[in-house]
């Protein structure tokens with residue numbers, strides 16, 4: 313009976329999970345390569361088979377007899393296998409020769425290809441398959457390389473064209489472009505890149521040209537500014553030779569550039585005084601680095617000199633050695649001209665100052681004499697330079713402090729100080745002092761002009777005049793007395809004359825005095841002037857003076873007068889004017905006498921004047937005369953009533969009489 317088969321991993325209590333036999337249903341562990349018999353891989357197949365023969369599990373499971381038979385068979389097969397191997401070894405020896413030859417050919421081909429000959433072609437036959445394949449690959453490589461070389465040529469040509477175009481663009485041909493197609497994709501791409509690059513370069517070049525043009529304009533502008541600046545510019549080297557001048561400099565001195573640069577030195581163009589200044593200031597410039605406001609006179613080409621003001625800075629090399637100057641020259645002739653004018657003005661002023669016929673001093677706030685003219689010097693008997701060390705009160709008053717009422721002290725405080733008059737006993741002279749404050753820039757008073765006029769002679773004359781004046785006033789008093797007497801006499805004569813006129817007839821007694829009374833009252837009411845009233849007074853007293861030449865019988869006739877008699881009466885104003893005409897003092901009253909019988913309506917006499925043509929004063933007398941006549945008895949009638957006279961004045965106001973005179977009279981009656 314056959315034993316039950318066992319499992320190796322159960323018999324050996326093996327837990328090697330990695331072993332293919334572990335827990336497998338197949339019991340023939342030894343058939344599996346890689347089984348882990350007893351926790352380790354057990355030897356090669358043959359060794360394993362031998363091991364298996366002593367294995368408990370193997371013996372349990374296998375038919376050992378059959379196995380031995382098998383091993384025997386295997387042994388036989390091994391022997392056959394070895395025979396085959398020996399045959400193969402011999403075969404391999406022959407193949408090695410073929411292989412070497414084939415490889416040699418292949419390497420030779422590769423060598424040619426690598427040396428640049430892609431035309432190489434080697435026979436591809438070989439008994440060794442590998443070599444045949446290798447040779448084929450060599451030939452394929454040669455073909456590919458040849459193709460690559462061709463493409464490289466096209467590539468190189470394309471590159472050359474690109475470089476040519478780029479070169480043309482860089483030299484300014486912005487219209488250059490890469491043309492033509494390329495079979496190579498890379499070249500197409502490169503062409504596009506190149507064309508884009510050209511456009512970019514084109515833009516850059518255009519912008520650069522614009523920038524260059526702008527820079528050029530800017531440079532030209534600054535060059536023009538430098539060349540034609542308002543001031544001259546020059547640069548001289550360590551020995552004073554001109555290195556550079558601008559156009560303004562050349563125009564200032566009228567030289568050509570090539571006459572100056574490198575040929576002349578600044579010292580060639582200076583005066584003797586200028587040379588001294590140059591020697592001092594050039595040393596200073598080199599050591600300090602700058603000099604300012606140096607005044608020179610520089611010789612023009614025609615030999616005349618131009619005054620200039622020079623400002624210069626020094627330029628040094630990196631080691632601090634002086635290289636050259638940078639000098640600006642400004643035309644100073646106008647300023648010099650002003651200076652000369654000022655100097656001339658100062659001389660004129662000094663001459664004027666000294667030729668004044670009175671003393672003039674300029675004083676400061678502390679009474680110090682700043683200037684004085686010759687007049688004061690002579691007056692005080694002190695040279696001008698000595699006066700300038702004194703204070704004015706020391707000089708004038710011989711005091712150690714100012715006078716209490718010193719004009720100088722007042723003049724700074726008063727807007728319009730009066731002149732000050734004083735007697736200086738030391739000099740036995742009278743002076744009139746004028747003090748004028750000088751305000752600087754609207755600030756406080758800094759100085760005073762003090763003028764002293766010697767009025768001694770005037771004062772002496774004044775004393776004489778006072779004596780004369782007193783005598784004159786006394787005389788005037790006498791004259792005044794005489795005048796009053798004369799006035800009284802005159803008035804008396806006038807009144808006497810008036811009375812004489814009125815006395816010609818008993819009917820007219822007191823008429824002139826009354827008319828005068830009324831007329832003066834009317835004139836005052838009308839607001840006439842004092843002068844007019846006085847003239848009116850005299851005229852009223854004498855208004856009928858012409859009646860002196862009229863026959864008394866006519867004046868005293870009791871009945872109405874006939875035409876002839878009336879004509880005689882009407883002549884009295886003209887006669888009166890004639891009687892008084894020779895008297896010079898009575899010329900003003902002549903028109904009044906002549907026109908005191910004129911009427912406003914022009915029907916009066918002697919001239920028949922109308923309205924405003926009749927002077928005002930005779931119009932006043934006419935009202936007063938008529939009123940007195942109407943209120944007095946006459947040889948041909950008794951006196952009418954006062955009311956009648958008033959009604960007549962009203963009735964004929966504006967016809968015979970002046971309305972204003974009538975109104976004034978009616979107000980005061």
Ligand SMILES: [Fe+2]
Nearest residue numbers: 855856884937
């Ligand atoms: Fe009269």
